[in-house]
Amino acid sequence: MSRRLLVVALGVLTAIGGFVDAGDLVTNAVVGSRFGLSLVWVVAVGVVGICVFAHMSGKVAAVSGRATFEIIRERLGPTAAGLNLLASLAVTVLTLVAEVGGIALALQLASSVDHRLWVPVAALALWLVLWRVKFSVMENAAGLLGLALVGFAVAVFLLGPDWAELGAQVAQRSAATETGATYWYFAVALFGAAMTPYEVFFFSSGGVEEGWGTKDLATSRLNVLVGFPLGGLLSVAIAASAAVVLLPAGIAVDSMAQLTLPVAQAGGTLLVAVVIVGLVAATSGAAIETTLSTGYTLAQYLGWSWGKFRRPAEAPRFHLAMIVALVVAVGVLMTNVDPIAVTEYSVVFSAVALPLTYVPILVVANDPEYMGEHVNGRVMNFLGTVYLVILVVAAVAAIPLMIVTEAGG
Amino acid sequence: MIASDLLDVRVLDAGGTPVGWVVDLRFVLDGPPDGRLAGARLHGLVVSPRTRSSFLGYERSRVRHPWPIAPLVRRRHRGTFLAHWEDVARVPDRDDGTDPEREPVVVLQVGYTRYTAGL
Amino acid sequence: MTRDLPRRLRRACAAVAAACVTAGALVACGPAAVRADDVNALRSVSDHLDASASAVATARLAVRARATGRLPSVTADATVAEAAETATGAVHGIGTLTVAGQDAAGAREKALDAASGAVGPIAAVRTWLGGSPSAPDDVLRALDDAATALDDADRMVRRTTGEVAP
Structure with missing residues (x-):
């Protein structure tokens, strides 16, 4: 019994630590430093959305014993699933570039070695982990260390902000120095960051990796419904720390290093060290997840054998796909592109790709032939449809807003 | 012949009037055992009158969710029928499509039967 | 396939x-x-000045935190290095814009001076971080002066575009 409890607790903790990735870190800090807490509602909308779709795909994996993407290909046919594959693969690789860049930036904070030098090292380390380390070990390690990001929440409390003023910011619909289009551009970016497509593919494939069955449905639901919202709170804490310290100082976040300034002011060297551990763990965990996701989606679409539960020799093309993805990521970062800019673009393009990746999950979760008695109920379908509308609006608005605001200017 | 020779191909009735496009193939597993499964036999073609886009699997069941995708797909595909393989008179030739004048087509027999496509 | x-x-x-x-x-x-016409060019100048001011403020926070022993010196150095990149990027951005009118050219000139003037104090912070521990007063004063110059330049740019009354 206590062992069971331990497993559940571990799942929830890793969900919290695993929720935040480079996109969340950067976007929340940028938004907090420029708009205060006036965009917190977007994080809430995004968290509910990721809960809805992660729960659906986890259910598909647990009930059918197969990953979402295999079923999407089978159910929707090669054309529709192919579009889905292209969109999610492109966004996932872009996200991977952002994550590897994020690891490098975070390591720079602890070493003063330039982040460009860290990129190949980080990629090599990622590959070794993906090749050698057991799925559950790398998931739990990254998730638990990622919990160190709680340091941001601690920092907010230590800073002792004027809570009434922060509350007033939550109710605001704009910031004095920013235009309406910029506000909505960052709303879309924040939404894309919270709902990054790879999370759902990873969640369902991870369910297959860990051999979920119908009896694990309750655990899966708990992981999602407790872990993700608490992870969302971490996002809000990052935005709040930036809103309390950086916004009044006139600092608009454009580097990861600036995230440590509020933490330093609040908790000193020790808390900064804790947060840097969290930054490295969160970006590494997300880099592992995105790399795996590129392998999962490709292999599941093309019918290759896949999975960390197989030895690399038994799933060679799956591992090759991941190596190629890592090489692409290193190649892009070696062009001296700014990883923060890549991250900002990745969350916006995530928003563009959201309908293509999430709609098929909604379709499959409604198919009684796969789902049997666990087919979507009224409430899930209502939420699914509401989010369908939000996803389409965000996707359609993303590129025009990007052009009008010159990517947030 | 492979499945993609038939999929997406225009369907004509015996008089040459277009009746739609092949959107799916339906097989039955009643052939002689091939390994552990019975061999598959082509039972018929699913023909949709209005569109050659995918049915997204909605022909197989009476699922009406999620709104609005299911109703929209059903509307696009209303009038879809199953033509048995015995009712097919002609299938695309190997060199159809190489000549722009000769679009690959499936031609149905005179007096073919439209079966309901649902499962 | x-x-x-x-x-x-x-x-x-x-x-x-x-x-x-x-x-x-x-x-x-x-x-x-x-960014074809002057107003748009000057708006862009103003954006670059904001970025530069943000870099100066970042360096100032880093110095304060380092001086009170709240920020590890490697982290402070990485932070200020990024700020220096932003500041030089702003100089580059302002320097490569073209403006046609006399007023606009004057405002651009002042902005370029202020942005260039901010790079030195930020670079000096890294020297201060690398050197033996000393009071940060001089470093902070230089940063404050840079911030004031940026502020003045920004006000002049905004006056030229008519965003704020003369």
Whole structure:
């Protein structure tokens, strides 16, 4: 019994630590430093959305014993699933570039070695982990260390902000120095960051990796419904720390290093060290997840054998796909592109790709032939449809807003 | 012949009037055992009158969710029928499509039967 | 392999690729194309001044935190290094803009001076971080002066564009 409890607790903790990735870190800090807490509602909308779709795909994996993407290909046919594959693969690789860049930036904070030098090292380390380390070990390690990001929440409390003023910011619909289009551009970016497509593919494939069955449905639901919202709170804490310290100082976040300034002011060297551990763990965990996701989606679409539960020799093309993805990521970062800019673009393009990746999950979760008695109920379908509308609006608005605001200017 | 020779191909009735496009193939597993499964036999073609886009699997069941995708797909595909393989008179030739004048087509027999496509 | 990918999928791939290229081209050309006239150019100057001021403020926070022993010196150095990159980027941005009118040119000149003047104090912070521990007063004063100059320049730019009353 206590062992069971331990497993559940571990799942929830890793969900919290695993929720935040480079996109969340950067976007929340940028938004907090420029708009205060006036965009917190977007994080809430995004968290509910990721809960809805992660729960659906986890259910598909647990009930059918197969990953979402295999079923999407089978159910929707090669054309529709192919579009889905292209969109999610492109966004996932872009996200991977952002994550590897994020690891490098975070390591720079602890070493003063330039982040460009860290990129190949980080990629090599990622590959070794993906090749050698057991799925559950790398998931739990990254998730638990990622919990160190709680340091941001601690920092907010230590800073002792004027809570009434922060509350007033939550109710605001704009910031004095920013235009309406910029506000909505960052709303879309924040939404894309919270709902990054790879999370759902990873969640369902991870369910297959860990051999979920119908009896694990309750655990899966708990992981999602407790872990993700608490992870969302971490996002809000990052935005709040930036809103309390950086916004009044006139600092608009454009580097990861600036995230440590509020933490330093609040908790000193020790808390900064804790947060840097969290930054490295969160970006590494997300880099592992995105790399795996590129392998999962490709292999599941093309019918290759896949999975960390197989030895690399038994799933060679799956591992090759991941190596190629890592090489692409290193190649892009070696062009001296700014990883923060890549991250900002990745969350916006995530928003563009959201309908293509999430709609098929909604379709499959409604198919009684796969789902049997666990087919979507009224409430899930209502939420699914509401989010369908939000996803389409965000996707359609993303590129025009990007052009009008010159990517947030 | 492979499945993609038939999929997406225009369907004509015996008089040459277009009746739609092949959107799916339906097989039955009643052939002689091939390994552990019975061999598959082509039972018929699913023909949709209005569109050659995918049915997204909605022909197989009476699922009406999620709104609005299911109703929209059903509307696009209303009038879809199953033509048995015995009712097919002609299938695309190997060199159809190489000549722009000769679009690959499936031609149905005179007096073919439209079966309901649902499962 | 390509044979069993349906034609529609291949066509869809081509369409998606074309859309990406178009979107990319739009994003790439966008900023350059709209900055044709002076007001737009000066708005862009103002954005660069904001970035520069943000870099100066970042360096100032880092110095304060380091001076009170709240920020590890490697982290402080990485932070200020990024700030220096932002500040030099702003100088580059202002320096490569062209303006036609006399007033606009004057405002641009002042902005360029202020932005260039901010790079030195930020670089000096890294020297201070690397040296033996000493009071940060001189470093902070230089940063404050840079911030004031940036502020003045920004006000002048905004006056020229008519954003704030003269």
